Amino acid sequence: MPTPVIMPQMGESIVEGTITKWLKKIGDSVEKDEPLFEISTDKVDAEIPAPSSGVLTEIKFPEGATVGINTVVAMLDGAAANAGSAPATAAKPQSNAPQVPAKPQSAAPQMPQAITPQVTGKGGIEIVMPQMGESIFEGTITKWLKQVGDSVKKDEPLFEISTDKVDAEIPSTVDGILTEIRAHEGETVQINAVVAIIGGSAPLETTALPQSAPTPQPTKPAAPQSSAAPVHQPAPIHTGDKIKSSPLVRRIAKEHNIDLRYVPGSGSNGRINKQDILAYLEKGSAAQQVQLPQTAIPRPEASQPKDLTAEVVPLTKMRAIIAQRMVESKRIAPHVHSIYKVDMTRIARLRDRERAAFEQRHGVKLTYMPFIAVAAVEALRRHPIVNASLVDNAIHYHANINLGIAVALEWGLIVPTVRESEKRSFADLARSIADLAGRARAKKLSPNEVGGSTFTLTNPGIFGDEFGLPIINQPESAILAIGALKKEPVVLSDAEGNDTIAIRSMQYYCLGFDHRLIDGADAGKFMSEFKHQLETWDRPLS
Incomplete structure (x- = not known):
């Protein structure tokens, strides 16, 4: 074979x-x-x-x-x-039966199974269910983004899948026509099983499975093109239709509205690599970039009243995993919560002053989250027990601070991880958090970007919550919930003991911690340090 x-x-x-x-x-x-x-x-x-x-x-x-x-x-x-x-x-011709991957040999590098094209006897390309992680052996097809007869471009999203770890869009690796769909929406398929055929011309109508009234897919409007370069724009470094770059580079360029023609490439024959585009982002010079028009993110529409109907809806794979892990966490760990109110006025004023310049320099919006992340990292460095885990009746102190960032999705919750956060600058943390959150919502995360966190930040405050009592993300020992930022009257005392009332930007923070490992005193010391870092902020935003 x-x-x-x-x-x-x-x-x-x-x-x-x-x-x-x-x-x-x-x-x-x-x-x-x-x-x-x-x-x-x-x-x-x-x-x-x-x-x-x-x-x-x-x-x-x-x-x-x-x-x-x-x-x-x-x-x-x-x-x-x-x-x-x-x-x-x-x-x-390849068999249509699912292929069970052989165990990797010690002498050869592991090759992750993904959307691997294989030539069929009819000249088409077999599209298989990808393996989205070493421990993942099946995936559920949640949505076909193309229908039989549709044209498909290489790297264009073809279908969506859901696994135990991530929901993801799977791109096509070839150009052609989707001639056959072999696995329908809602079907759970083993890795390496053929789910579709892409051919070079007309659909294979005789072999296509009958479709049960598929829902028409909305056509995404094309991104508007820049009509003119800004004043003082230098000549493009790269000319021609084909600019040598990786998919990762192209994704970063798209997210930050960068024209790759102006990015110097240090690779072979001027190829642009990840380091090149990140260095270009660091420069942040407006005179060196062609800015494509920013597409405004629409605010969610107010929910409309719906007719109440009795129905039974099966849990999605992601929802089922969330339910299982939340129950396990409450059963395993005795949860205790400590709530602090923090004066964020200094941070709020600094952000208002620097937000425009920061976005111009670093290509990412200045939110409150990187301030909170930096303060949490500093407090964790001083109180490493809060960053530890209890495993097999022993305390495991971690060598790095891997920050989990809880991201609310329309279909569930996911926690991508900013690894080695203690080694990152403020700007790097800001970029990483924005990037992970954006790709989580777009179903673009890879499995190695989910899991492995040692401490999690969750932000119910974006929905107006004063504070929340979060459930620990196992096997971590603590999680920090961020409340809504609100202006309110506060009593201030000067050095002579005189009291005045002032309007300040205040915010609640709630630390949920595992009392098997962390005492109330440890939690109090951590929260006091976290509060101090934010209220006395004097770090550069770089």
């Missing part, structure tokens, strides 16, 4: 690799774990071993090609090797 060889992911932030050298040619026999080709990424150069023994029957990309992770780059035919036959010129 033909075996696809895919471009491996060589790190969490690596989304593509460049094939620098093929170590075998078509017709050569290859042993399992024998080096097959060499790749170069933003971080490493590496030899990639063959996933199985066989004959190299097809090379899909030449040397020098930059290929997205999980894309098929070659085909091996084990049958040809066993029979001693001449190499095939094309891959054999």
Whole structure:
């Protein structure tokens, strides 16, 4: 049976690799774990071993090609090797049955299963259910974003899935026509099972499953194009239609309205990598950017009264997991809550003064969250017990502060993680929080961006809550809930003991903590330090 060889992911932030050298040619026999080709990424150069023994029957990309992770780059035919036959010129048709992934060998790098195209006997490309994490073996198709007969562009979202960890949009890896849908909305499918076929021309009407009155998908309006460059705009660095960059770079550029023609690239042949665009963002010079028109984020419409009807609606996978974990947390940990009121006037005035300049310099809006995150990180550094976990009757002190940021979604709640927050600058924290929250709402998070947090921030105050009593995000030992920021009269005392009444910006913060590990005194010391950091803020916003 033909075996696809895919471009491996060589790190969490690596989304593509460049094939620098093929170590075998078509017709050569290859042993399992024998080096097959060499790749170069933003971080490493590496030899990639063959996933199985066989004959190299097809090379899909030449040397020098930059290929997205999980894309098929070659085909091996084990049958040809066993029979001693001449190499095939094309891959054999693949079975439609789900393929169970083999356990990774110690000598070869792990290759995450994702949306891997495979050639079918009819010339179409098989689209399979991706593996969204090492422990994930199935996914539920929640929505098809294209219907049979629709044109699909490479990297265009094709369908949405829900797993135990994330809800995500799955993009197409090829251009073509969606000719067949094999798994319907609501169906739970094993990883590597074929869910659709993309062909190069007309739909395969005879093999398509009948669709049960699909809901028409709204057409997204095209993003408005910039009509003119700002004054003093320098000449573009890159010319032509094709600018060499990774999908990650293109996503960052889209989110921050940056024209990649003006971003210097340090990679091969001027290729723009992640470091290049982040450095460009740091400069934040308006004269170096072409700003596309900002699309205003619509405020949620007021909910309309609905007719009450009796119905039973099954829990979504995400809702079921949330329910399970909340019950487990309350059962495992004796919850105690400590509530402090913080004078945020200094922060509010600083934010009002600096918000425009900050956004211009760093390409992200200045919210209150990075102030809160920095204050929490500083308090956690001074009181590490609040950042610890209780595991197997032992206290595990963590080497890093990984901040979980709870993000409310229309369909549930998710907690992406800002890792190693203690090493990040104010601006970097602001960018990371905004980026994770935005991609969580757009279903663009990867599994490694969810989980692994050591302390969580949750913000019920955005809905007007004075304060909330949060449930701990296991296996953490504490969670901080942020209340609404409100102006109110406050009694102030000067050095001579004279009292005055002033209007101040005040905010409640509630620390929920596990009393097995954290005493009330520890919680009080942490909250006092957190309060002090905010009320006496004197840090630069960089």
